Amino acid sequence: MSKIIIRGARILGGEPQDVLIDGETVTEVGTGLDAAGATVIDAEGQILLPGLVDLHTHLREPGREDSETVLTGTRAAAVGGFTAVHAMANTFPVADTAGVVEQVWRLGKESGYCDVQPVGAVTVGLEGKKLAELGAMHDSAAGVKVFSDDGKCVDDAVIMRRALEYVKAFDGVVAQHAQEPRLTEGAQMNEGIVSAELGLGGWPAVAEESIIARDVLLAAHVGSRVHICHLSTAGSVEIVRWAKSKGWNVTAEVTPHHLLLTDELVRTYNPVYKVNPPLRTEADVMALREALADGTIDCVATDHAPHPHEDKDCEWAAAAMGMVGLETALSVVQQTMVDTGLLDWAGVADRMSFRPAAIGRLVGHGRPVSAGEPANLTLVDPAYRGAVDPAGFASRSRNTPYEGRELPGRVTHTFLRGRATVVDGKLA
Numbered sequence: 001m002s003k004i005i006i007r008g009a010r011i012l013g014g015e016p017q018d019v020l021i022d023g024e025t026v027t028e029v030g031t032g033l034d035a036a037g038a039t040v041i042d043a044e045g046q047i048l049l050p051g052l053v054d055l056h057t058h059l060r061e062p063g064r065e066d067s068e069t070v071l072t073g074t075r076a077a078a079v080g081g082f083t084a085v086h087a088m089a090n091t092f093p094v095a096d097t098a099g100v101v102e103q104v105w106r107l108g109k110e111s112g113y114c115d116v117q118p119v120g121a122v123t124v125g126l127e128g129k130k131l132a133e134l135g136a137m138h139d140s141a142a143g144v145k146v147f148s149d150d151g152k153c154v155d156d157a158v159i160m161r162r163a164l165e166y167v168k169a170f171d172g173v174v175a176q177h178a179q180e181p182r183l184t185e186g187a188q189m190n191e192g193i194v195s196a197e198l199g200l201g202g203w204p205a206v207a208e209e210s211i212i213a214r215d216v217l218l219a220a221h222v223g224s225r226v227h228i229c230h231l232s233t234a235g236s237v238e239i240v241r242w243a244k245s246k247g248w249n250v251t252a253e254v255t256p257h258h259l260l261l262t263d264e265l266v267r268t269y270n271p272v273y274k275v276n277p278p279l280r281t282e283a284d285v286m287a288l289r290e291a292l293a294d295g296t297i298d299c300v301a302t303d304h305a306p307h308p309h310e311d312k313d314c315e316w317a318a319a320a321m322g323m324v325g326l327e328t329a330l331s332v333v334q335q336t337m338v339d340t341g342l343l344d345w346a347g348v349a350d351r352m353s354f355r356p357a358a359i360g361r362l363v364g365h366g367r368p369v370s371a372g373e374p375a376n377l378t379l380v381d382p383a384y385r386g387a388v389d390p391a392g393f394a395s396r397s398r399n400t401p402y403e404g405r406e407l408p409g410r411v412t413h414t415f416l417r418g419r420a421t422v423v424d425g426k427l428a
């Protein structure tokens with residue numbers, strides 16, 4: 001079995017220590033560990049985190065392999081420091097049966113770069129009309145615990161109630177893409193001053209907030225777990241804060257792009273900024289950062305949404321919604337949360353590994369960096385500064401809003417059960 005010693009890394013930002021990996025497991029943590037027979041990685045000045053976990057990734061396979069595959073998406077995940085991702089169900093065919101989730105699960109096993117936990121659709125074909133086979137997906141080899149119609153909102157309150165009741169039996173969770181469809185018909189961007197000036201159809205905050213308010217009440221009524229995808233408004237934060245103060249089983253995520261970017265960027269008419277939910281205002285961004293810092297928002301999730309250039313390099317109204325995010329997520333979180341003093345590295349480990357793993361009930365991920373634990377680890381150089389170059393992405397798609405932007409930090413190494421998937425910032 002191969003041995004690796006990581007020398008002098010600051011675990012969760014603490015004092016420098018050595019970490020010995022033997023085979024798939026962390027076997028020792030301490031100072032001055034014996035490196036005999038081990039490959040040595042000099043990690044002076046670097047931060048060691050538990051492998052990152054993404055609750056919200058679009059891997060596109062099956063059906064849209066022109067934008068991403070499980071293989072290319074998991075390679076992008078590894079480059080970004082992730083050791084596990086949840087693969088969203090809006091594929092073609094939709095992941096609404098045991099057969100499709102098992103297919104995605106199997107492709108994940110074969111990829112070898114990152115664990116893939118399929119998300120199951122809530123309704124058949126994401127059509128919002130009829131509950132999918134939630135139990136069969138849970139009982140399948142994929143062991144689905146998270147269900148979502150993401151891309152679409154489960155807008156029928158009765159269907160949402162039934163889904164919450166159903167998943168309660170096996171401690172599952174419904175992850176809601178909160179978007180009231182009637183309030184967002186023809187919507188192209190955040191409803192506000194910028195949309196009024198540009199004459200683009202507005203997407204009001206209340207379209208998100210009204211669904212969140214309804215769903216936290218439903219979750220409380222049923223006594224089940226609801227997770228809110230990609231919070232984007234200050235009002236959404238207030239509702240989640242209120243629901244948590246009641247002791248209800250509500251969790252929430254925020255994307256890196258909603259922590260950094262605002263609707264002012266839409267003035268460029270560059271569709272790379274077109275995303276669902278839309279980029280909001282500076283006040284929303286600040287409220288989201290604060291909520292992530294105080295724990296109202298549980299975790300960061302990328303909503304990595306790869307699209308081929310023909311679906312993005314077109315006029316604003318025709319462009320697809322979404323941006324890639326796996327390879328830049330940690331850097332954006334460092335810039336917006338760590339370098340601003342809102343979160344320390346232990347906080348980053350919590351919001352990007354411990355909590356998302358706990359919400360998804362993932363086994364073997366989101367574990368402390370200590371002896372006896374699976375060696376799922378991410379080593380970060382926080383002093384690195386570099387401009388984002390999409391040409392170098394491992395993802396099959398290039399639709400990043402950060403092209404040419406200087407971001408701090410770089411993942412130097414990622415380990416999946418002791419195997420280095422990334423070495424010196426490059427895929428191994």
Ligand code: DOR
Nearest residue numbers: 150151275276305321322
């Ligand atoms: O921007 C988005 N893109 N938001 C979603 O909810 C879906 C996603 C996609 O699948 O492209």
Ligand code: ZN
Nearest residue numbers: 150151177229
């Ligand atoms: Zn969504």
Ligand code: ZN
Nearest residue numbers: 088150151303
């Ligand atoms: Zn999504």
